Amino acid sequence: MVDYYDIPNAMAKEGSKLYVNGSYLESFEKYKHLLDIYVSLYRKDEDEERKKKYMPIIEKHFSKAEEIKTTLQFKLPPSVETDQELLESIKISQ
Numbered sequence: 001m002v003d004y005y006d007i008p009n010a011m012a013k014e015g016s017k018l019y020v021n022g023s024y025l026e027s028f029e030k031y032k033h034l035l036d037i038y039v040s041l042y043r044k045d046e047d048e049e050r051k052k053k054y055m056p057i058i059e060k061h062f063s064k065a066e067e068i069k070t071t072l073q074f075k076l077p078p079s080v081e082t083d084q085e086l087l088e089s090i091k092i093s094q
Contacts, residue, residue, distance in 0.1 A: 031065040
């Protein structure tokens with residue numbers, strides 16, 4: 001059975017694997033993208049029970065993205081300006 005949130009769920013698994021393997025920037029980009037999809041789907045979702053079920057999951061992914069962002073700020077050398085600019089330009093909010 002196909003779930004309404006299958007695509008971002010699969011992306012979250014990929015993002016988690018990237019994080020575990022030390023690909024923090026790729027993981028962060030994956031989480032940022034999947035959160036855009038989650039929020040878009042959530043806003044269109046008409047099933048209130050499913051929305052109640054997924055709100056804590058979406059919030060967990062926002063927290064993970066913030067954690068990855070913090071990790072990146074500590075891991076990137078100061079000379080990597082493009083990555084630092086990318087981090088500073090990205091605002092994650094609910």
